[in-house]
Amino acid sequence: MKKTGFFRTISAVLLTASLFAVVFSSVGCSKKESRVVPVLMMHDMNDSGDTWSISEDGFRRIVGLLDKNGFTPVSVDDLVSFVERNGTLPEKPVVLTFDDGYYSNYELLFPIVKELGIPVSVFVKGATIRVEGEDTPANKLLKMSFEEIKELNSSPFVSVYSHTYALHGPNTSYGPDERDSALPLEGESEASYKEIFARDCERAEECLSRAGIKEFTAFSYPDGKSCEWAEDVLSERGYKVSFTTDYSRDNVLTQGDLSSLRMLGRMNVNDDTTEEQLLRYLDRYNP
Numbered sequence: 020m021k022k023t024g025f026f027r028t029i030s031a032v033l034l035t036a037s038l039f040a041v042v043f044s045s046v047g048c049s050k051k052e053s054r055v056v057p058v059l060m061m062h063d064m065n066d067s068g069d070t071w072s073i074s075e076d077g078f079r080r081i082v083g084l085l086d087k088n089g090f091t092p093v094s095v096d097d098l099v100s101f102v103e104r105n106g107t108l109p110e111k112p113v114v115l116t117f118d119d120g121y122y123s124n125y126e127l128l129f130p131i132v133k134e135l136g137i138p139v140s141v142f143v144k145g146a147t148i149r150v151e152g153e154d155t156p157a158n159k160l161l162k163m164s165f166e167e168i169k170e171l172n173s174s175p176f177v178s179v180y181s182h183t184y185a186l187h188g189p190n191t192s193y194g195p196d197e198r199d200s201a202l203p204l205e206g207e208s209e210a211s212y213k214e215i216f217a218r219d220c221e222r223a224e225e226c227l228s229r230a231g232i233k234e235f236t237a238f239s240y241p242d243g244k245s246c247e248w249a250e251d252v253l254s255e256r257g258y259k260v261s262f263t264t265d266y267s268r269d270n271v272l273t274q275g276d277l278s279s280l281r282m283l284g285r286m287n288v289n290d291d292t293t294e295e296q297l298l299r300y301l302d303r304y305n306p
C-alpha cells in the first residue's frame with residue numbers, strides 16, 4: 020500500500036475518534052462498518068471552460084470547497100484497504116479522479132497535488148499513450164508519454180490505472196462494427212465479448228507495465244458505460260475497483276463486501292460547477 024500524505028495525517032487524527040466510536044459500539048458483535056464515498060471526475064486541465072476540462076484555479080477551488088466542508092481526499096488503495104479491513108477511512112472521504120491521460124495531468128495537475136499533498140487517481144487509455152519520437156495519430160492527442168506516466172505513478176500522491184487500451188470511441192470495435200465504448204455489440208455472444216474485453220485489458224496492462232506499473236487495481240469505464248460481462252473479466256483479472264459516471268449512484272462501501280467496490284458512480288466537475296451543485300452531490304454523503 021502506498022499513497023500517504025498530509026491529508027492522511029489529518030485523517031488519522033479524525034479517524035481516531037470515529038474508530039473508538041465504532042469499536043465501542045460493536046463490542047461483543049462483529050459489526051460491519053460502512054462508508055459512503057463520493058467520487059469526483061475530471062479530464063483535461065486547461066482554461067477552455069468546456070464541460071470536460073477544469074482549469075488549475077478551478078481545481079484548487081474544488082479542493083478548497085472539499086476542505087471547507089470537511090471532506091478528505093483519499094486514494095483508491097485507501098478504499099480497498101477499508102473494505103478488506105486493512106485500513107480505515109476518514110469520516111468524510113472523497114476520491115479525485117482524472118480520465119484519459121492528458122498531458123496536462125503531468126504538466127499542470129502533478130505540481131498542484133504535490134504542493135497540496137492530496138491523492139489523485141489517473142486513468143489512461145493505453146492506445147493513446149504518447150511515444151517520444153514517433154509521429155503517430157496518438158501523439159497528436161496531447162496525452163502523456165510512458166515516461167511521464169511512470170514519473171506520475173512513482174509519486175506518493177498519484178496512482179495510474181486503466182481506462183482500456185482501445186475500447187474508447189471512436190474505432191473501438193476490434194471488428195467491422197462500431198462498438199459503443201466498452202459495451203458488447205448487439206447480438207454479440209458472452210464468450211466473444213469476454214475474449215475481446217480480456218484481450219483489451221491485457222494490452223492495457225502491457226502499456227501500464229511499460230510505464231512501470233505493477234498493480235492493476237482499478238478500472239474506469241469509457242463514458243461510464245459498464246456491463247456485467249466486463250465486470251466478470253475485471254474480477255477474474257484481479258481488478259478490485261471499477262468506476263462509472265453514474266452521478267445518481269450512492270457509493271456505499273462495506274467492510275468485507277468486495278462487491279461494494281464495483282461500478283462506483285462519479286460526478287463530473289469543471290469550472291462551471293458551483294458550490295451549491297457540489298454540495299448537492301456531497302450532501303448525500305454526509306454522515
Ligand SMILES: [Zn+2]
Binds near residue numbers: 118119182187241242
Ligand atoms: Zn474517457
